[in-house]
Amino acid sequence: MRRSRFGTVIAGVCACLLVLAGCGTGEAESVRPGGDLVLARAEDATTLLPPTTTQNEDIWTLQQVYETLTLNRPDGTGVEPGLATDWKESKDKMSWTFHLREGVKFHSGKKLDADDVVFSLDYARDQDDDDNLWASEFDPIKDVKKVDSHTVRIDLKQPWGPLPSYMALFAASIYPDDFGGHDAEYMATHADGTGPFSVDSWKQGQSLKLKKNPDYWQKGVPSLDSATFNVVTEDNTRRLQLLGGQADINQEPAPLSMSQLSRSQDINASAFDSTKILYFNLNNTKKELDDPKLRRAMSYAIDRESVVKVVYAGYAEPATSFISPGLSGHSDEVDGSEFDMDKAKKLVKESDHPDGVDITIQIPSGVADRELLAQIAQQAWEDIGLSVHVQKLDDATLTTNRTKGDFQVQVSYATSDVSDTSQMINFLSVTDDSGIRSGYANPKVEKWAKQAVAEEDPDKQNELYAKIQQQVADDAPIVPVAYQKALYGVSKDVVGFRPYVLGTYGLKETKLKH
Template sequence: MFGRRTSRFLAVVATSLLILTGCGSGNEEAPANGGDLIFARGKDATTLLPPTTTQNADIWTLQQVYETLTLNKPDGTGVVPGLATDWKESKDKLSWTFDLRENVTFHSGKELTADDVVFSLNYARDASDDANLWAGEFALIDDVKKVDDSTVKIELSKPWGPLPSYMALFAAAIYPKDFGGHDAEYMATHADGTGPFKVDSWSKGQSLKLVRNDDYWEEGVPNLHSVTFNVVSEDNTRRLQLQGGQAHIDEEPAPLSMSTMDRSQDVSATAFESTKILYFNLNNTVKGLDDPKVRRAMSYAVDRKSVVDVVYAGYADPASSFISPGLTGHAEGITGGEYTMDEAKKLMAESDHAEGLEITIQIPSGVADRELLAQIAQQSWQDLGITVHVQKLDDATLVTNRTNGDFEVQVGYATSDVSDTSQMINFLAVTDDSGIRSGYGDPDVEKWSTQALAEPDPDKQNELYAKIQQKVADDAPIIPVAYQKALYGISSDVVDFKPYVLGTYGLRETKLTQ
């Protein structure tokens, strides 16, 4: 457990909360074709241009509007055809060729060709644009070339076996060449994809509405007439709207409200398997946090089991590594994440900051579990002589601060966007100029990551992943806290809505019974 002060703090919190496990329920009524699905979500979208965001509210919206060459399987085990029907690796493993799907049109009416794919992928990998947050994911691509109108060749600087998985990354979305005659600023508020839904209206801070793409290339889908994402910042209000019939899906309800929600006859509180990892993001470049001993002490001082029980009501598991068990590269037996206050105090005394220090944790406003987690950290790190201030900020400011390195500690979470483990490593551990901007850059981690990308033997690849996970645990550039479930409150009117293991969801097959 935590130190005595924190134990009392947790006990007080625990007495006022119900701990339970979630369950799902199905609806056996025959679904109607059509309907207007309404989401209640805590955050608004921030942009309609995929490579310029890391926010889930953006990603989950844009994946209904834009498509990629490949698509993730719902169980996260690989990819299936998307805008590409087939792909092939060259004999020298330095290029991949993709055959494009025929008779696909953008929402603007333009027919999809290789020129659009070349433009989109080159834009996604353009590191010269500071707004492009995902260029590092495509660093091994040397060039993207048109072979003919329906064929694209991707040339590599080194062999890259996982490339088809990365073509399912939302940041590799395909839009018209030259943005259809517009610029990036225009595209940030005007989407033009090939997906099953298209943007109808966006009242920023209030709601974003999608309508069915009647010219979608796959017959029979989507079923819904429209999807509306209403911004409802307060968790309790979202729950009441779901229970009252004003919303069909409560996106990411607070874990501690799941029991109340599940008591309603027409609502199920459902926990889906996920690759979601909750963590403290530490800025390794600021005074105090630039000392690995301080960071490791902070990690040892976090009682993850108590956090899971109290903050996440059992809808999570304690995290030993920054790689979720939902990914094939997850390694068991990683040390450094266990709770031991004695070791934490010993490391703090050996550090250059034995006299203590002050830090600020930045958290999103109105998110109850993040606030509670920050309070727990405040209590536990106080026993190390660390004074913690909590700063509540809106999402846009949090993202800007992270991008600019203007933070000391942030509470963040991530889900893998592709089925290959390397993506989470790049995002969370190889972060000197991309990803979460922790300022961490270790030569061994980068070397092993590069070797793993080119390693065809899965067992040897996983050995490299295990070395990376242990090194990151030793250096503690971030502090993994919990592997979380994907939580949703779902009306019984909703059929065939099931988020993917990789954290996203598709709405092509979703239906409403009424």
């Protein structure tokens, strides 16, 4: 195995970096209700309608505004009651019954009832709507029925044990029946949820402000009066705003800036456990990337050990599979992530494109680690005979391109939205018409995925997941690169902010010192 030259460029870069744990512990006597939290992030939200997006900025925002029947536990181990207080599987395992929490109101004032849940889940699983990017996630559902005003039954096509976990998926958010008399286009810019915050204002491309929901069903929260997400595209500007007090939280600081943040007495530079995986999304439908041999060659050409050191400053681990070790179905036995330029060059010559191809990597503007990763891949792939270009685009264009399949390669990342491994399987490997739009479709993977969700024996289920991971490594529809920690720079005036293992966070627990 050859050593990448990138490993020698910045040797030991992570040796001097600290991973600090915890955020804003603070003194209880200095914390009082109220305050306006400011978060600086690189990208704006794109929509307020959950099932029509895969962008994390949308998800992180909408999970403060909308709620689901179940809620993910912060440690990622399962779900707990949300808008449903309890649920039960039928004896024949072909249906689940959910009992709804009483006294819950939407931001518009309407009281939550079963009709709202039936409408919302039917909308989430509508596969005839091209804008619904998550419908296939709910394919095992046959029907959603109202039992009474506060009881809903979900009938299945096949036994589906993970269903309560999928009811915590943000795409299963609950809206008023018939969108309260509006349409999907209206809801894309006007949210009406039951969450601890409602949308106060949205200056697209600049900022989105949430305000406290005074009628929230859970008493005593949220503490904050408001939370504002400011769009600050440049990593260094976000860092300076945090250090200067213009922002309370720097969301996803550049890994190489973490050591600078940690030197400030007023800042916690924190790395949290996460299911986050960074990967190159390859459009398998493009003729340049339609051969698994070429795609696998691209995977062999990436020196993941050096990427972790150079790009992510040690705040990551080399990816061996597209399933994070934070999920129960992760396999340690996957063959295909090793760095081997000889294998890579050989596979190119054996592929349908022995003379190489011309490809473009699309990346978001102003995100330092994505740019550096793209540069490393560009040089590595050129070394195996490809012609590679890097194109910087604004996030809205990147999202549109991905949705329409108008890309060859994008630098992307994903975190699991539910505690069950099957969700990442569906999102990243059963993606011919949904998910990341890689265009990948392998009948064996689809068959094993369906078998896995119906399998009750955890060992047999994990065997199926391992087969899927190896097949995906062989086909290389995506190139997994690294498992990254969730990075945040947080003012020490912030108390109680701690991201969940599944990658999201709840601001209803967050407080500010005064």
